[in-house]
Amino acid sequence: GQQVMQIPQYQHVQEGEDFTTYCNSSTTLSNIQWYKQRPGGHPVFLIQLVKSGEVKKQKRLTFQFGEAKKNSSLHITATQTTDVGTYFCAGGRGATNKLIFGTGTLLAVQP
Amino acid sequence: DGGITQSPKYLFRKEGQNVTLSCEQNLNHDAMYWYRQDPGQGLRLIYYSQIVNDFQKGDIAEGYSVSREKKESFPLTVTSAQKNPTAFYLCASSILAGEQFFGPGTRLTVL
Numbered sequence: 001g002q003q004v005m006q007i008p009q010y011q012h013v014q015e016g017e018d019f020t021t022y023c024n025s026s027t028t029l030s031n032i033q034w035y036k037q038r039p040g041g042h043p044v045f046l047i048q049l050v051k052s053g054e055v056k057k058q059k060r061l062t063f064q065f066g067e068a069k070k071n072s073s074l075h076i077t078a079t080q081t082t083d084v085g086t087y088f089c090a091g092g093r094g095a096t097n098k099l100i101f102g103t104g105t106l107l108a109v110q111p
Numbered sequence: 112d113g114g115i116t117q118s119p120k121y122l123f124r125k126e127g128q129n130v131t132l133s134c135e136q137n138l139n140h141d142a143m144y145w146y147r148q149d150p151g152q153g154l155r156l157i158y159y160s161q162i163v164n165d166f167q168k169g170d171i172a173e174g175y176s177v178s179r180e181k182k183e184s185f186p187l188t189v190t191s192a193q194k195n196p197t198a199f200y201l202c203a204s205s206i207l208a209g210e211q212f213f214g215p216g217t218r219l220t221v222l
Contacts, residue, residue, distance in 0.1 A: 101153035
């Protein structure tokens with residue numbers, strides 16, 4: 001079946017270091033969404049990318065959607081302790097936008 | 112105050128009992144979703160509904176049932192046929208093909 005793989009599963013960084021998580025789909029996606037889930041919390045929407053090769057920035061966060069619409073990445077510049085949490089990508093399937101979630105990357109930031 | 116609510120936050124049930132999880136939204140969204148989250152894994156889609164009185168199975172529907180009698184409400188019943196029901200259950204809503212808004216979740220433990 002259709003799968004979305006995400007790496008790494010876990011990343012531990014020192015505050016101020018950069019962080020990147022990668023997302024790969026076995027099939028072409030209609031769009032990709034990114035969510036952040038704080039420990040003990042629920043996923044919160046960050047961004048949606050729709051176009052091939054699209055790049056979007058939100059302050060220290062940079063999101064990319066691959067040319068083939070099968071992969072995506074999230075890069076955080078100069079991490080802060082507030083960035084702690086699990087980052088999920090979610091690939092959209094068709095017009096209904098059923099999402100396939102990746103396994104997530106847990107980010108730990110040491111002050 | 113618009114949002115999506117789930118109750119209860121924690122739920123304990125004996126093995127073999129059916130249990131119903133509540134999900135209500137006042138965002139006027141047409142689409143609603145139920146996900147299951149297990150430790151170290153992403154979210155897996157159980158059921159989704161795009162319109163009142165209609166719903167479709169997701170990737171792991173076996174042992175679960177839903178109803179959508181009102182736009183605002185999408186309750187999930189975990190039946191005794193679900194082999195491993197202990198998990199974190201998340202409800203979400205969206206406009207079609209849009210970002211998904213998640214409720215705070217219900218943590219179900221079957222004893």
